[in-house]
Amino acid sequence: MxxxxxxxxxxxxxxxxxxxxxxxxxxxxxxxxxxxxxxxxxxxxxxxxxxxxxxxxxxxxxxxxxxxxxxxxxxxxxxxxxxxxxxxxxxxxxxSPPDAVSVSGDKVKTKKFLVENNIRTPEYNLINSGQGQELNEFPLVLKQAQGQGGKDIKIALSPDDVQAYLAQYDSALAERFLDGIEISIEILRWNGQSVPLVPVYKGRTTLDCIHPLHKIKKAPLNVENIDTHELNHTIRMIARDIGELMGVEGTSDLDLILNQADNETFVLEINTRPSGTRYLTAASCGINPLQEMVDMATGSWSADQVVKQRKEYFALEIPVGDYPSDRNSYQFREFQGENSWIIHGPKNHQRITIRGKDESNAFKTAGKLNLNLEKIQ
Incomplete structure (x- = not known):
């Protein structure tokens, strides 16, 4: 092969x-x-x-x-x-095929797709230069149709903020800011079979646009005073349905927000490419999305088999900048047992992902690695 x-x-x-x-x-x-x-x-x-x-x-x-x-x-x-x-x-x-990528690669097309399919998404408007003074509900999230990793995104707190953004970009997608929790979930789909994996907690939304890469992330998602099992199941079904409707293939990543005001989930976007949460996914459920892509290519992939192999661990991912370790290598990309860790990422942007039998064990491992979680948070 x-x-x-x-x-x-x-x-x-x-x-x-x-x-x-x-x-x-x-x-x-x-x-x-x-x-x-x-x-x-x-x-x-x-x-x-x-x-x-x-x-x-x-x-x-x-x-x-x-x-x-x-x-x-x-x-x-x-x-x-x-x-x-x-x-x-x-x-x-x-x-993913062209139709799916055409939708996922354009935030305006993604919004229209979500609305047309009655999928809950933050309210939005398409605005052009000169329209900033007409807006009266703030904060607003201003975005460009293309872009990733927080690029070209601004939180507008006033009409003047909108005008300043439109002075740089002639138009924008203006989306209602939601105060809540950022969530991602990866979807595997091949030969018409789909497996949504584990919802990942990526931190609270912030007015200063701090990217989740710079926050402590956890999996599976666990929110106080909410039925965790029901919430995770709901998110998995949303991810599965969107993947089916778009016809994604390989691995994709769905971004959502759990709105604090009503505990409802709102879909932001779907990315038809490997996700930045893939290590958390592998740590928490034992399924490595990129390895699953290899199995898809060899013809050995089975959705049923993935579901049978799925485990339940607690995972923690911490940005560490540069951490003194010789384990940031392909030879150490597998989690060894129920309490283990890996380090990954380029110089100055390294992260450590920890697998624990449960949350307590994961934080104990972080302590043994001398990671100051309070400072990072």
Whole structure:
């Protein structure tokens, strides 16, 4: 069995798994300085775009293609590559198709999709320059149609804030700010079968737009004075239904907010790419989304099997900046037992993800690692 992977940055998450599974790996990457190139059996440095990866997949006679791309920009080209390789060569490409990516990659299209399908989402307006003075309900979240990781997002507290934003961007999506809890859940979907994984707590919403990467995150979601089992089930069903309606494939990530005022969940967006919460998912339920993509490409993936293998642990993820450890390596990307931890991420942006038998054990491990959680929070 031979698989081709597109993108080297996330390859360390699957390198050990493919090696242990006896899978031969080919890697394509546009940046010759990218890490992880040497972890594949062979690699190609190619120009940006999908034309060269397509040629290499055909030339190398691979059995499947797994794009490991964590940014939105190239996803539509990947979707077109999927369409062509699957149609003309019968070669599976573990990524979402063009229709799904077209919706997920545009926040305005996502909003319209959610509204048309009667899925609860924060109220919004599309505004242009000169309209800021007409708005009278604040705070508002101002966004651009494209962008990720908090880019080009501003919390407007007044009409003047809106005007200042529109002076920089001629138009915006203006969304009602919700005071509540940020949540993510990953969805696996392949061959018409879906498995929503574990809802992840990413912290409270803030007026200063602090990104969840800089907060302590936990899984599974647990909210005081709310039936946790019912809430997690509801979020899983929302994720499953959206994945089915959009026709996503591979792994996707749904972002929601639990509104404090009424304890209702509101969907923000869906991302048809590997999620930044994938380590928390693996720690808390024992399912590694990127490894599942490998199984999809080899034809060995089964939704029923994933459900049977799903475990219940408590997971904690802590931003640490730079932590003195020699374990930030592909060789240490597996959780060992019910009380274990891994470190991941680039220099200055490292995170430690802890698996515990329960919440108490997870925090004990954090203490042993000398992590000052109060300072981080």
């Amino acid at each position: 031979k698989l081709m992977f597109i993108g080297a940055r996330l390859f360390d998450d699957v390198a050990l798994y493919t090696k242990n599974s006896g899978i031969s790996t080919v890697l394509t990457e546009s940046n010759p300085e990218s890490p992880n190139l040497s972890l594949a059996d062979s690699h190609y440095i190619v120009p940006r775009g999908m034309e060269h990866p397509k040629e290499i997949a055909i030339k190398e006679d691979v059995d499947g293609v797994v794009p490991l791309i964590g940014i939105d920009g190239p996803l539509f080209d990947v979707a077109l590559l999927k369409e062509e390789l699957e149609r003309d060569y019968g070669l599976p490409v573990v990524a």
